Amino acid sequence: MDHTTRQTSSSTSSTRVVDVLVPVALNQNYSYRVPRGMELKAGDVVCVPLGPREVVAVVWAENANPDPRLHNRLKDVGEKLDVPPLKEELRSLVDWVANYTLSARGMVLRMALRMGENLGPERMRLGVRLIGPAPQRLTPARRRVIEVLSDGLLHGKSDAAREAGVSSGVIDGLVDEGTLAVEAMPPPLAPPAPDPSFAQPEFSYQQRAAVDMMRTLAANGTFHVALLDGVTGSGKTEVYFEAIAEAVRRGKQTLILMPEIALTGQFLDRFAQRFGVRPLEWHSELTPRTRQRNWAAISAGEAPVVVGARSALFLPYADLGLIIVDEEHDQAYKQDDGAHYHARDMAVVRAHIAKIPIVLASATPSVESEVNARKGRYQRVALPSRFGGQHMPHIEAIDLRRAPPPRGRFISPPLAQQIRFAIEKREQALLFLNRRGYAPLTLCRACGHRFACTICDAWLVDHRFRQRLVCHHCGFSMPRPNICPHCQAEESLVAVGPGVERLQEEAAVLFPEARTMVLSSDLITSIETLRSELNEIAEGRVDIIIGTQLVAKGHNFPRLNLVGVVDADLGLGNGDPRAAERTFQLLNQVIGRAGRDQGRGVGYLQTHQPEHPVMKALVANDREAFYASEIDSRERTGYPPFGRLASLIISAGDRPTAESFARRLAAVAPIDERIQVLGPAEAPLAVIKGRYRFRILVKSLRNVDLSEYLREWLAAGPKTKGNLKLEVDVDPQSFL
Ligand SMILES: Nc1ncnc2c1ncn2[C@@H]1O[C@H](COP(=O)(O)OP(=O)(O)OP(=O)(O)O)[C@@H](O)[C@H]1O
Ligand SMILES: [Zn+2]
Incomplete structure (x- = not known):
């Protein structure tokens, strides 16, 4: 700025x-x-x-x-x-x-307003140019610098030093000798604009209809919601690129929202292949200086296309003409600290206010969007099969009651057999387990003591790579002791249950010749290393990928044909009203990584309940059955989108304070026959960071202005004092 x-x-x-x-x-x-x-x-x-x-x-x-x-x-x-x-x-x-x-x-x-206002003006960049003869004392380092600058052009000073492999002192020495001159570098040129005609692909017959709808929607430029509903690998990205091309042609800005910045690496390259340049990025990992530049470019209208995480929704676009929400069903769009908002829903609001089109893309739409499409509120743009004649993965359940893994192991014999085949065929396998670390619980074999966080209601998770026991809720960690702190027994601690790190250990024993890689958010040191690891996988330099949900979505790994879900039941039965939807979406996404390029993809679900409706729908590749039963049950119970929900989360440093406040608050809830106030009840995660938590769930009919109801209620209710905290979560995604 x-x-x-x-x-x-x-x-x-x-x-x-x-x-x-x-x-x-x-x-x-x-x-x-x-x-x-x-x-x-x-x-x-x-x-x-x-x-x-x-x-x-x-x-x-x-x-x-x-x-x-x-x-x-x-x-x-x-x-x-x-x-x-x-x-x-x-x-x-x-x-x-x-x-x-x-x-x-x-x-x-x-x-x-995340414009970086405290950074001050940008420092001028200095460059050097070769202007005089080589000095008398010509060291090898000096010779390398002269060689790098022999083109007579202006080079950035630090670039020249890096290229020549010398310190900046060597350059300064050459300046003193009169061999080089220092000049100010011109300000960096704005990157060229995306070229809508740079490399337009040939579309399949099925894609063409969708592409036409995308172009029309972007050309009309009025408020309109399209649900781009295409199976994994159908080419949703290629198709919505055509809406972007149209917006660029019309001189309008496009915002592409992504649930996780981990996904953006391959995306930036694909975008560049289609449009000739990368789009501008916006997420929390940007350096303050880049953030400042990007903010300025966005607000000045110099950034035709922006790809960002949810916070990019609030940027001051000069002339926004199109919003794309990729993987619209993803729960990462919900922000749960500070302002609780759902970026997908608020994106629709922004499109409505700005009177512009919006595309929600997913292979497994949220039940909310699916219902909107069924009711005709959203236009469905369907891509029912994969691009290039690739088949959808074949999915089988492995009944763990009949084919259990050996004691202390987590990969069942049939799955191990399939992985072996994949390696022999020189294909990749992905083992999916949505659990970070080595083991979710550590206990003492002698006295049964379990390691729990001292300030959270949670077990400590064993992280072997970091050699610590870690609380996933507050970040507390301690070294793994050799002696039980409770009974002083030695060598008595055992890891219970699997995490991705433990799976890697098992894979190394089962397939000693295979190259394995663990991908898990806690092991990422920077977005750059993650991107290069994902590249290694895409280039086939890894045989077995072991990952959490970080690898589940969006990636395109050409040699991956086998996905094994180690614990398909993990997300079910935790009392969350969206558990079935989440599990269906996540497993569909992760298995959708298989068989995208050549060969037939297969997915194996290790489960104790193969008869569960989610498992049956996945195995039968019958998403209609899943949505039909889920929509029906939401309608019967009045859950979203057929009713509305809000949570009030009350927390305090001690239990009685939190509980009595929650009770007093609930007692003054205005009576309204369209609204049910449930609770207070102790939260499933009863203590986080030493704060005791209670929840009140508010459930209403669909047509009620729940925000207004809450506002009146809270205005009349007791006031928070001291360390009491009241959080309001409208449309909650988490019930913990
Ligand atoms: N018309 C096309 N021409 C060339 N390649 C295409 C075309 N359509 C899709 N592809 C390729 O097919 C693969 C899958 O496409 P894409 O990633 O867009 O699918 P998707 O529907 O977004 O998948 P997912 O939901 O699994 O992320 C990609 O490698 C893409 O480049
Ligand atoms: Zn903790």
């Missing part, structure tokens, strides 16, 4: 007052006087004093009737920043999301 041209306040103030929203945990606007000579309108980004600090904030409205008695106590707007104003469309979104989720408006605004 360029701060060089800005208007600063003059000492004399007019009587004009504006209402400003500051990005802190506050709901209301603050009034500020407008210094004489400063032009301000709604949406302008300003600096204002807030207590002892100056904060970047946004003018929300003119205050036509300021209270004259307050006038002398108001502070002046400090300065107006030279950035484009936040458009009406984005301000409405901030208000809408805050109102719906009961979050402070300032906290929602904050997501739009």
